[in-house]
Amino acid sequence: MTLTYAQLLETNNLIQQNSDETYWLCLTRTVQESxxxxxxxxxxxxxxxxxYRYPALLRKxxxxxxxxxxxxxxxxxxxxxxxxxLGWGLPNFYxxxxxxxxxxxxxRPQDAxxxxxxxxxFWKRFQLAWHRNDAHMTNREFGHRAQILPERRLQIFHxxxxxxxxxDALHTAAQAFMAAxxxxxxxxxxxxxxxxxNQGPYxxxxxxxxxxxxxxxxxxxxxxxxxxVAAEMPYNNLTVPMAVQDCHFNIIDDWGSFESQPEFxxxxxxGVGLYTSDSLSExxxxxxxxxxxxxxxxFVDLTVRAKEATSRLWKRIAGWTRDQMIDAGAITYFAICKxxxxxxxxxxxxxxxxxxxxxxxxxxxxxxxxxxxxxWEMLGPLSHPGQRxxxxxxxxxxNLPANTYSLIPYTILDDHDYTATCGDIExxxxxxxxxxxxxxxxxxxxxxxxxxxxxxxxxxxxxxxxFRYKCESWLKYQYDTSEADExxxxxxxxxxxxxxxxxGLRRLDIEKIRRS
Amino acid sequence: MTxxxxxxxxxxxxxxxxxxxxxHLAVRALVRRRFAESGRPWHEFVFGxxxxxxxxxxxxSIDRRLLAYGHRYVWSAVVSQxxxxxxYLPAPGAEDDLAAFSFEHPDAVxxxxxxxxxxxxxxxxxxxxxxADLIGIARYVRSSPTVLxxxxxxxxxxxxxxxDDSGGTLTAPILGQFAGVLCAGGTVRSxxxxxxxxxxxxxxxNAKLSGLREGDTIRMECSGTAKTAENYQKSMExxxxxxxxxx
Numbered sequence: 001m002t003l004t005y006a007q008l009l010e011t012n013n014l015i016q017q018n019s020d021e022t023y024w025l026c027l028t029r030t031v032q033e034s035x036x037x038x039x040x041x042x043x044x045x046x047x048x049x050x051x052y053r054y055p056a057l058l059r060k061x062x063x064x065x066x067x068x069x070x071x072x073x074x075x076x077x078x079x080x081x082x083x084x085x086l087g088w089g090l091p092n093f094y095x096x097x098x099x100x101x102x103x104x105x106x107x108r109p110q111d112a113x114x115x116x117x118x119x120x121x122f123w124k125r126f127q128l129a130w131h132r133n134d135a136h137m138t139n140r141e142f143g144h145r146a147q148i149l150p151e152r153r154l155q156i157f158h159x160x161x162x163x164x165x166x167x168d169a170l171h172t173a174a175q176a177f178m179a180a181x182x183x184x185x186x187x188x189x190x191x192x193x194x195x196x197x198n199q200g201p202y203x204x205x206x207x208x209x210x211x212x213x214x215x216x217x218x219x220x221x222x223x224x225x226x227x228x229v230a231a232e233m234p235y236n237n238l239t240v241p242m243a244v245q246d247c248h249f250n251i252i253d254d255w256g257s258f259e260s261q262p263e264f265x266x267x268x269x270x271g272v273g274l275y276t277s278d279s280l281s282e283x284x285x286x287x288x289x290x291x292x293x294x295x296x297x298x299f300v301d302l303t304v305r306a307k308e309a310t311s312r313l314w315k316r317i318a319g320w321t322r323d324q325m326i327d328a329g330a331i332t333y334f335a336i337c338k339x340x341x342x343x344x345x346x347x348x349x350x351x352x353x354x355x356x357x358x359x360x361x362x363x364x365x366x367x368x369x370x371x372x373x374x375x376w377e378m379l380g381p382l383s384h385p386g387q388r389x390x391x392x393x394x395x396x397x398x399n400l401p402a403n404t405y406s407l408i409p410y411t412i413l414d415d416h417d418y419t420a421t422c423g424d425i426e427x428x429x430x431x432x433x434x435x436x437x438x439x440x441x442x443x444x445x446x447x448x449x450x451x452x453x454x455x456x457x458x459x460x461x462x463x464x465x466x467f468r469y470k471c472e473s474w475l476k477y478q479y480d481t482s483e484a485d486e487x488x489x490x491x492x493x494x495x496x497x498x499x500x501x502x503x504g505l506r507r508l509d510i511e512k513i514r515r516s
Numbered sequence: 517m518t519x520x521x522x523x524x525x526x527x528x529x530x531x532x533x534x535x536x537x538x539x540h541l542a543v544r545a546l547v548r549r550r551f552a553e554s555g556r557p558w559h560e561f562v563f564g565x566x567x568x569x570x571x572x573x574x575x576x577s578i579d580r581r582l583l584a585y586g587h588r589y590v591w592s593a594v595v596s597q598x599x600x601x602x603x604y605l606p607a608p609g610a611e612d613d614l615a616a617f618s619f620e621h622p623d624a625v626x627x628x629x630x631x632x633x634x635x636x637x638x639x640x641x642x643x644x645x646x647x648a649d650l651i652g653i654a655r656y657v658r659s660s661p662t663v664l665x666x667x668x669x670x671x672x673x674x675x676x677x678x679x680d681d682s683g684g685t686l687t688a689p690i691l692g693q694f695a696g697v698l699c700a701g702g703t704v705r706s707x708x709x710x711x712x713x714x715x716x717x718x719x720x721x722n723a724k725l726s727g728l729r730e731g732d733t734i735r736m737e738c739s740g741t742a743k744t745a746e747n748y749q750k751s752m753e754x755x756x757x758x759x760x761x762x763x
């Protein structure tokens with residue numbers, strides 16, 4: 001037995017944290033539904049895929065880069081390495097696969113325990129690093145809030161943002177862009193919300209807050225179904241810092257969704273910016289930010305492109321078979337955390353876009369009714385037998401005598417009656433067209449091999465050994481040093497208003513610069 | 517008889533829905549049988565013969581057995597019913613009978629016309645509170661052919677789409693053209709709720725409607741209070757009204 005009692009205690013705690021939060025998220029957001037996609041069937045298939053493949057894939061990634069190093073690297077990136085990808089999807093898709101297999105009698109809670117402990121430990125280390133600036137592990141732990149970014153990046157978003165008001169050209173263009181791109185993101189992600197992410201809120205004035213909104217995997221990249229239809233999308237990832245007035249974002253959850261008081265309407269939006277980023281960019285790169293007119297025109301252009309891509313993609317999907325729809329949805333879900341492989345420079349399409357044969361065998365069970373009902377039981381009444389606990393228990397949020405996920409029994413430390421791992425990656429299948437070897441990046445359209453090669457050769461300056469531990473706590477007392485100044489100047493290189501301003505500015509200074 | 521780990525369970529003994537219970541009993545029986553046939557201890561079986569000897573064909577057989585008993589699955593994606601009409605229940609409300617079709621929710625609140633000619637035909641969870649109510653024309657949008665028709669011809673101005681899909685994909689290419697949306701499923705945080713909020717389109721989720729026909733003039737009380745996550749968590753009713761405009 002390689003796991004200690006302390007490790008098992010922590011693993012069960014991490015399982016339980018996900019158990020409680022998953023129930024809350026599903027209660028308040030409802031189970032997904034679509035008349036176009038067989039959503040529940042593809043979700044369940046993806047859970048099986050996650051159980052069988054994630055442990056081996058995460059170990060492969062950590063041969064190239066540690067989870068906590070990836071968390072550091074992607075903090076200033078609008079790519080699929082945040083919520084809902086890593087914050088919720090990675091641990092919960094894996095745990096849902098495990099719980100389904102327990103319910104089907106195919107595994108016990110003490111099977112693959114080293115896999116379970118490893119996946120959750122990977123998640124914990126990544127999350128702690130990614131959340132380093134707010135020092136929480138999840139948005140849930142932070143009261144449903146995420147303040148990921150350092151001051152130097154927030155100052156740039158704040159300083160370079162253009163004011164807008166309901167009815168003006170920029171406001172209209174930005175709102176249309178976010179609506180059309182959200183719509184496109186849902187379709188490209190087969191009815192899931194994982195192309196979208198919000199973090200924050202950040203305070204930018206007494207009556208103003210800012211959230212940072214990511215729109216991801218928009219161009220030709222990892223998904224085979226975007227080949228061709230997304231050829232005209234010039235950016236794979238876009239990020240919109242959005243300021244609102246008289247509107248407080250009281251919930252930013254681990255699915256990256258927000259709620260506000262009062263409920264957000266477009267007339268609350270008073271400022272916007274636009275950026276792109278990926279594994280090959282130093283940080284966020286401005287898009288159309290040289291003038292207000294250029295930004296307006298950029299939003300209009302991208303809206304047209306998103307709408308055209310939506311129509312092309314919808315027509316492609318409307319012609320798919322059920323198996324193709326299930327494959328695409330299952331890949332979207334399963335590969336929710338694939339960008340960590342891009343960051344580590346070890347992305348291989350066959351790892352992420354094929355249905356592992358161990359999962360594929362379950363497909364005949366996945367009719368709509370079984371899938372909807374079993375998923376409802378799993379996430380609503382928690383009525384799979386393995387989920388039920390003793391009669392005195394009041395589960396968090398549900399008050400049920402149940403847990404979403406089974407805990408690992410500690411008796412394995414005595415009787416050693418357990419299994420360690422489900423094994424390595426096995427071959428997979430697909431009903432979809434093969435992926436073409438084209439990936440849109442901030443350095444142009446690359447092949448997979450070239451993309452990996454460039455990532456391997458690239459270390460963002462602020463992620464290098466010289467700066468990586470120079471955190472916000474250090475900066476508080478060292479802001480007047482040459483190293484702090486250099487860090488800010490690096491971040492400010494592409495800023496319209498803050499270039500070479502250095503580390504000494506406060507939020508009020510930024511507001512004065514904006515107004516000057 | 518060979519016993520599985522879950523055969524002894526103090527607190528849980530069955531699933532709560534018939535199809536899930538039927539499938540899981542059948543799969544567990546299959547696992548029990550293959551475990552006995554393997555002659556191996558569980559720790560060798562679980563990621564060995566349990567993977568190689570429990571096959572897709574076994575699961576196809578379980579599916580066939582349930583259908584042979586006369587069960588027909590409830591469908592949720594149109595493609596499922598279209599590809600296996602023999603395995604799924606029929607799909608009412610197809611394109612050619614829309615004129616006679618209406619959603620009929622058992623909990624729809626229905627009242628006779630008031631003095632202003634407003635006849636309440638249902639309620640729904642308001643996504644965003646707007647300054648004024650919305651009046652428009654009811655049009656059902658429930659299938660890909662309908663979406664394709666509107667994609668090619670354009671959505672008539674003033675359309676309040678009546679949808680039973682709380683997702684954001686079926687209506688993806690035309691959603692932005694709707695004046696309002698009444699969705700018979702989901703919550704205000706479903707994908708359709710999120711998207712209509714982004715578009716600034718009035719929308720009721722979880723709409724419980726009765727008797728609204730294609731082409732009816734209807735009014736949505738989108739000036740009503742919006743429903744929040746807290747309302748759902750505390751099971752608090754917070755609904756707004758839908759009327760047919762009779763004059």
